[in-house]
Amino acid sequence: MSTIAAVTTWQRRLAGVAVVNAVLLATGAGLTVFAVSRAAGLGFATVLGLLTAVVVMGVVLVRAFGKGFSVQQVALWLEERAPGLRYALVSALHDGPSSAWCAEQVARVPVDAAAWQGVRRALRWPGVVLALGAVSLLLPAAPQSGTRASSFPFSASPAAVLTPLRVRVTAPGYAKLPVRDLGDARQVRALAGSLVSIDGPVVDSLRDLVVSTEGASIPVRLDDGRWRVALTMDTVPRVIAMRHRREQRLLILEPVRDSAPVVTIDLPASDTVLRVAEGTLALRATALDDFGVREAWFEYIITSGEGERFTFRTARLPGGATGGRTSTSLSASLSLASLQLLPGDVMHVRALAEDGSTVHGPGRGASDTRSVRIARLGEYDSVAVDAAPPARADSALLSQRMIINLTEALVKRVARLTKPQLLAESGRLSRDQARLRKVVSDVVFSRLGDNPGGEHFHGDGHSHQESEPLARALTPEELLKAAERATDSRSEPLDFAHDETPVVAINRPLLEAYNAMWEAGRSLDAGEPRAALPPMYVALAAIQKARAAERLYLRGASPRVVIDLAKVRLQGKDRGRDALMPARTPRSADRAVLWQRLGQILQLESAAAAADSVLLLRIGILAEYPAPAAGLDSLAALLREGRDATLQVMRVRRALGGQRPVADSVAAWVIP
């Protein structure tokens, strides 16, 4: 091939490359614009994409071919890609194809390889643009109008498409409710699971009609020319949004939940304890439901065992036909003998009912549970199951309050009363207090196994009626111990918290009240109502405590374990000692003077003078402060001998006591 022919060939090739370049760029740009427009929901995305492609292609081609594709330009382009030609192509075009040098250069240099490399480089960016366009197609398209049963061509309809609507509600079959036509409704209230049908006016096309709820499209179909939407009422409220071009409308769906049946058990009326499992137990209950009870029955669970080992039996008893009525009664009878209940067994009975809801499963309601317990054999011998009558201490409590009120009133009037009047009124209160004390003593001492007649048992050591002999005074603790011995102490405490047995828990506060009442009575007898009040308050609080202790909870209380938090947290109780050395006694004024004097001496420049001054100081304090005086003797000797006296100065100062006074500077000690 001649040199000119090679350039001409590349002229055609480069023209083709320019066209390819334009096509790639146009396609990439067109696809990108199309995808973005589609994602933005623009209806003319395709047109926009094509338009973009055409424009880009036109611009690129005009730029490429606008300046022309001359042979000289192609030769220069090749020379640029293959510098080894050393302008052989240009020279050949200028001088003619006869130039042997040019032919030799062209033959020697691989022009085609260099040119193809240039072509690939030129097509790199258009390829990237095309790839970008392809990738942009992955962008999701904006939601369009709902599923269309037909695809009629676009036609403008000036008539309203969303008004009027025809809304029809069909309830679930189990509810047995008639179909309701709600007309042009804005809000639909219906049973959950109902079928809601929405009919719109006649339309030619569904093209621009969008029906959605919470962003999700609802399929729209054409039926006899009318658009129609059918959906099921959910269990949560929904908003149906309808849009047709510029026309918009909302429809509210408000669900009504099917209530579960309400079941009430009438028999047994309460929990029961039976001594023997015999006879028949009548069961009766009532069930109500808003749409009808489909099924109702009784259920019982029998629990046997104790501690960690329990066994269970359960069964159902039919309660009779319900007939699907909204109100129904259940009844059944249960033969206790057939259940083979043992002492300690507990039977739990309840009634249940289900409605006929097929939407979200049948709703189930249950009544309260009744318990029928079979008593254990020894139960009646050891535990008082039946409630006891109110304790006699109750009346004491009220009386004590009354006496306190009267005494407080008397205290306020003391100033206006004469001494005889005060003694008379105070004496009356004292007698009331004594009667009350007698009641409390009856309660306490009868429980302690003593004569309920009372006050001859002077555990508190107080005096008594003069005609009776004085028994040996017992302390309250001795009294309580005697009480525990009197009762069967081998039986375990049943229902009391803390560490006390029932006997102690009840009687300790009553004894405390008893003693406090004695004190109050003495003060009242002496005509001192103000002094009688504090023990009265104590008595009242003690009685209150006794009443609380008497509240039995048969099921028992858990053992009381109190955690020692400080011990667990390793905080300890020993506070430790700050230092082994005892604190120094503060220096007296005299010692401070001596300290100051010693400091002045040590600042003397002459060691001999200092030694003499130290000795004079020693003489002065010899009688009063012998310890520092002895130290001063040694200090004087050291100073006189010209030896290091630092340690001795420290000893003397320590003997003088206290700390060294703070000084800004200390003169240097010069040994002569």
Next chain:
Amino acid sequence: MNRMSEFVFVTAQYESGDWESAPLVPANVIDSIARYTEIPVAPVGRVVPLGSTELFRYPLVFLTGHLPVRFTSDERQTLSTYLARGGLLFVDDHNHDVDGMFHKTAVEELQRVAGPLVKLPKNHALYRSHFVFEDGPPNTSHELNGWGDNLLHPYLMGASRGERLSVLYSNKDYSSEWNFHPDNKRFYSVDNTRFAVNLVVYALTH
């Protein structure tokens, strides 16, 4: 110290069943709280009737038992209010038996009050609130010994209100596992009550 600022471990007393079947659990949990945290804690637990409004004073309530559970209407109402006010109810099946009556009846009652119980994932905040339990709830020796239903229950169940757990339900029988005197903790190489600390810390921080 203000008593209200102390954490008080509360055991729920309900009308049906044996609510007092794990009497040493409170002491053991209190011991662990004192041992591993600086949370101010009352040295003894309290027993509060489930139908009492006193329940509202406490952030965490423990409920256990072997027997069928039937709440009274008062208990149901109070518990519902308690959960709505932010309380956490920890229910443990002392039978550790998914076929047992406690499980069936308690779950039914709890779902009636608190909504459905769902499995808690192993990465739940409960398992990281103090100690880290990578494998979810720690197993109990009673599960491993094959008592009850002979199952290892790999998860706990719970009902939530928002992101907060309001009911925690366990079939693992922590009631037996933790029902020993805290003085005996020294015999354990690994304290098996550590999960109780997570429970308390979770209840106090969520």
